Amino acid sequence: MEHFLAAFANLLTPVPFLHVLMGTAAGVFVGAVPGLTGGMLIALTLPLTFYMDSTLAMIMLVGMYVGSVAGGLISATLLRMPGTPSSIMTTFDGYPMARDGRPERALGIGIGASFVGGITAGVILALLSPPLSRWATTFGPWEYFTMTLMAVVLIASLSQGSMMKGLLSGVLGMLVAMPGLNPADGQLRLTFGFHTLDAGFKLLPVLLGVFVMSQVIKEAVNILNRPERVTMGQASVFLRLSEWRRHWVNLLRSSVIGTFIGILPGVGSSISSMVCYATAKGTSKNPEVFGTGSEEGIVASEAGNNANVGGALVPLVTMGIPGSPIDAILLGALILHNLQPGPLLFINNPDIVWAMIDSYLLANVLMLIIMLFAVRIIAKVMYIDRVFLLPTIFVFCMVGSYSLGSSFFDAAAVIGFGILGYCLERAKIPLGPFVIGFVLAPILERELRSGLMLSDGSYLPIVTRPLALIFVSVSVALLLYPVITEKWRKRRNAAKQA
Amino acid sequence: MEQRKNAFEISVGIGLIVLCAAVLFESTNIGPPLYDPLGSAALPQMASVIIIAFSATMVFRALRRGRTLDGMVEPGSSVPSKPWIGLGFVALCISYLGLMATEITGFRTATILFVATSGILLAGFRPKAIAIVTLLALILGIGGRYLFTQVFYLDLP
Numbered sequence: 001m002e003h004f005l006a007a008f009a010n011l012l013t014p015v016p017f018l019h020v021l022m023g024t025a026a027g028v029f030v031g032a033v034p035g036l037t038g039g040m041l042i043a044l045t046l047p048l049t050f051y052m053d054s055t056l057a058m059i060m061l062v063g064m065y066v067g068s069v070a071g072g073l074i075s076a077t078l079l080r081m082p083g084t085p086s087s088i089m090t091t092f093d094g095y096p097m098a099r100d101g102r103p104e105r106a107l108g109i110g111i112g113a114s115f116v117g118g119i120t121a122g123v124i125l126a127l128l129s130p131p132l133s134r135w136a137t138t139f140g141p142w143e144y145f146t147m148t149l150m151a152v153v154l155i156a157s158l159s160q161g162s163m164m165k166g167l168l169s170g171v172l173g174m175l176v177a178m179p180g181l182n183p184a185d186g187q188l189r190l191t192f193g194f195h196t197l198d199a200g201f202k203l204l205p206v207l208l209g210v211f212v213m214s215q216v217i218k219e220a221v222n223i224l225n226r227p228e229r230v231t232m233g234q235a236s237v238f239l240r241l242s243e244w245r246r247h248w249v250n251l252l253r254s255s256v257i258g259t260f261i262g263i264l265p266g267v268g269s270s271i272s273s274m275v276c277y278a279t280a281k282g283t284s285k286n287p288e289v290f291g292t293g294s295e296e297g298i299v300a301s302e303a304g305n306n307a308n309v310g311g312a313l314v315p316l317v318t319m320g321i322p323g324s325p326i327d328a329i330l331l332g333a334l335i336l337h338n339l340q341p342g343p344l345l346f347i348n349n350p351d352i353v354w355a356m357i358d359s360y361l362l363a364n365v366l367m368l369i370i371m372l373f374a375v376r377i378i379a380k381v382m383y384i385d386r387v388f389l390l391p392t393i394f395v396f397c398m399v400g401s402y403s404l405g406s407s408f409f410d411a412a413a414v415i416g417f418g419i420l421g422y423c424l425e426r427a428k429i430p431l432g433p434f435v436i437g438f439v440l441a442p443i444l445e446r447e448l449r450s451g452l453m454l455s456d457g458s459y460l461p462i463v464t465r466p467l468a469l470i471f472v473s474v475s476v477a478l479l480l481y482p483v484i485t486e487k488w489r490k491r492r493n494a495a496k497q498a
Numbered sequence: 499m500e501q502r503k504n505a506f507e508i509s510v511g512i513g514l515i516v517l518c519a520a521v522l523f524e525s526t527n528i529g530p531p532l533y534d535p536l537g538s539a540a541l542p543q544m545a546s547v548i549i550i551a552f553s554a555t556m557v558f559r560a561l562r563r564g565r566t567l568d569g570m571v572e573p574g575s576s577v578p579s580k581p582w583i584g585l586g587f588v589a590l591c592i593s594y595l596g597l598m599a600t601e602i603t604g605f606r607t608a609t610i611l612f613v614a615t616s617g618i619l620l621a622g623f624r625p626k627a628i629a630i631v632t633l634l635a636l637i638l639g640i641g642g643r644y645l646f647t648q649v650f651y652l653d654l655p
Binding site for chain 1: 528556609
C-alpha cells in the first residue's frame with residue numbers, strides 16, 4: 001500500500017503526469033486510425049525512450065497500451081473497421097447502432113465500458129501482483145522452464161486459426177532468437193559465416209519488422225481500400241448513471257473475465273473480447289439482438305478487451321512472462337532499459353513496477369476524459385490518408401533501428417522481418433506467437449540449461465517437481481485437446497450418419 | 499480473377515522447410531557441449547525439425563485443398579488489392595536504405611527522395627496528394643534530422 005500510494009503521488013506530479021497523458025492521448029489517436037495498432041506505436045516509440053528515465057519511459061508506454069486498445073472502439077463503431085484487432089467484436093454491434101443513427105450512444109457505451117473494464121483490472125492487478133510475485137520467487141529453473149513452455153503453447157493454441165500454425169509461428173520466433181553467440185558456452189551458432197549475425201537479431205528490429213513493417217506493407221497493398229463511414233451527429237456521448245444500471249452485471253462479469261483471461265500468459269485482448277461477447281450473448285435475455293446493434297454486445301466487448309490489458313500486465317510484472325504480444329514489447333522495453341524482468345523485478349525495482357501499475361489506473365481515467373471530450377476530433381483525425389502515414393512510419397522505423405548501434409544491418413532486418421511477417425500473415429500464420437517465442441526463447445534455454453546442470457543432465461525433475469508437472473500437464477492437455485475434440489466430432493458425425 | 503488461395507501457404511511452407519534445412523546443416527558446425535549437458539546445437543536442431551514437420555503438414559493440407567477462388571479482394575473490402583504497389587513500396591524502402599548505406603546521400607536527402615517518391619506511388623498521381631506529400635517530404639527530411647539529432651540525440655546516417 002505504501003509503495004502504491006508513493007508511486008501514485010509521484011505520478012500526479014507534472015512530468016510523470018504529462019508522460020502518461022501524452023502516452024494515453026497518442027494511444028487513443030493511433031488506436032482509432034485503422035491500420036495503425038498499439039503494438040506499432042509502442043515499438044516505434046521504444047527507440048525514442050533510450051535516453052529517457054526508465055520510469056517515465058515505462059509509464060508512457062503503459063499509457064499508450066491503454067489508449068490504443070480503447071481507441072480502436074471509435075473506428076470499429078464509425079467505420080466498421082477495428083482500429084485495433086481487439087475491437088473486432090465491437091464492430092458487430094457498434095457499427096449497426098451507428099448506422100441506425102445512434103453513433104454517439106454506441107461510442108458513449110463503449111467508452112464507459114472500457115473505463116470500467118480498465119479500472120476493475122487495475123484493482124485486480126494491484127491486489128494480485130505482490131503475492132503472485134512473492135510466490136514466483138520460489139520457482140526453480142524447472143518451474144520457470146515449464147511455465148515458459150506453457151506460455152508458448154497457450155498462445156499458440158489460443159491464437160486465431162489453427163493451433164498448428166500458432167505453434168509453427170512460436171517455434172519459428174524461437175529459432176530466430178538463436179543465432180549469434182551463445183552466452184552459456186561462448187560458441188557461435190547459426191551465423192552462416194556472417195559476422196553481422198554474431199550478436200544475433202536484436203529485439204527492436206524484430207519487433208519493428210513484425211509489428212510495424214508487415215502492417216505497412218499490408219496497408220500499401222490495400223491502399224485503395226476505403227471503408228464505409230458514419231458521421232457523428234450533435235447528440236452527446238455522455239450517458240447518465242441510471243442508464244448504466246441495466247448493464248452492471250454484464251460490465252462486472254466482462255471486466256472480471258477479461259482480466260483473468262489477460263492473466264493467462266500469451267492470450268491477447270482479442271480473445272478476451274470474444275469470450276466476453278460470447279458469454280454476454282449466452283446469458284442475455286435477447287441473444288437475437290446481438291450483431292444488429294446490441295448495447296450489451298458493445299459493453300461486453302469493450303469491458304473485456306480493456307480489462308485484458310490490466311490482466312496481461314500481471315504475468316509481465318510478476319514473472320517476466322508477456323501476457324500478450326504488446327506485453328512482449330513492454331518486456332523488451334524493460335530489457336532495453338537494463339531492468340531484469342522476472343519475479344525479482346518487484347523486489348529490486350518496486351518503484352518502477354508500482355509506477356507501471358498506477359500509471360495503468362491513471363491512464364484509464366485519462367482515457368475516459370480524452371475520449372469523452374475529444375471523440376469528435378479523433379473521429380475526424382482517423383480519416384487521415386494512409387498515403388502520408390506509411391512513408392512517415394517507415395522513416396521512423398529506419399531511424400529507430402539504425403540508432404540502436406549505427407548499423408544498417410538492423411535497419412535491413414526491419415524490412416526482412418516485415419516481409420516475413422507479411423508472408424506469414426498471408427499464409428494465415430499468426431504473428432503474436434512469433435514475437436512471444438522470440439522474447440521467451442532465451443529465458444526458456446537459460447532455465448532448461450540451469451535445470452539440466454542442477455540435475456546432472458536428467459529431465460526427471462519435470463515429473464518429480466509438482467509445479468513443473470502441473471505446467472507440463474497443462475501444456476500437453478492444450479496440445480491434445482483439439483486433436484481429441486476433432487476425433488470425438490468425427491465419431492459423433494459418423495454415428496449420426498449411421 | 500482466379501488464383502490459388504493457398505499459394506501463399508504453399509510457398510511460405512516450402513520457404514520455411516528450405517530455411518530450416520539450411521539451419522540443420524549449419525548446426526552441424528556447432529561444437530559439442532562444453533560446460534553443460536545441453537550444448538548449443540540441441541535447441542536449434544529441435545526447433546528446425548518441429549518447423550519442418552509443421553510446414554510439411556501445412557503444405558500437404560494446402561495441396562490437398564487444391565484450387566480455390568480468391569478474387570484478389572481482401573475480406574470485408576470491395577476494392578481489389580494492389581500487390582505491385584506493395585512491391586514498389588518495399589523496393590523504395592530498400593533503395594532508401596541502400597542510398598544511405600552506400601553513402602550516396604545522407605539522411606536528409608534520402609528521406610526527402612523516399613517520402614516524395616513513395617508518396618507519389620501510394621497516392622496514384624493525385625495532384626493534391628502529391629503536393630502534400632512533397633511538403634511532408636521536406637518537413638520529414640529537414641525537420642526530422644533536427645528532431646532526431648537535437649531533441650532525441652539519436653545517431654543518423
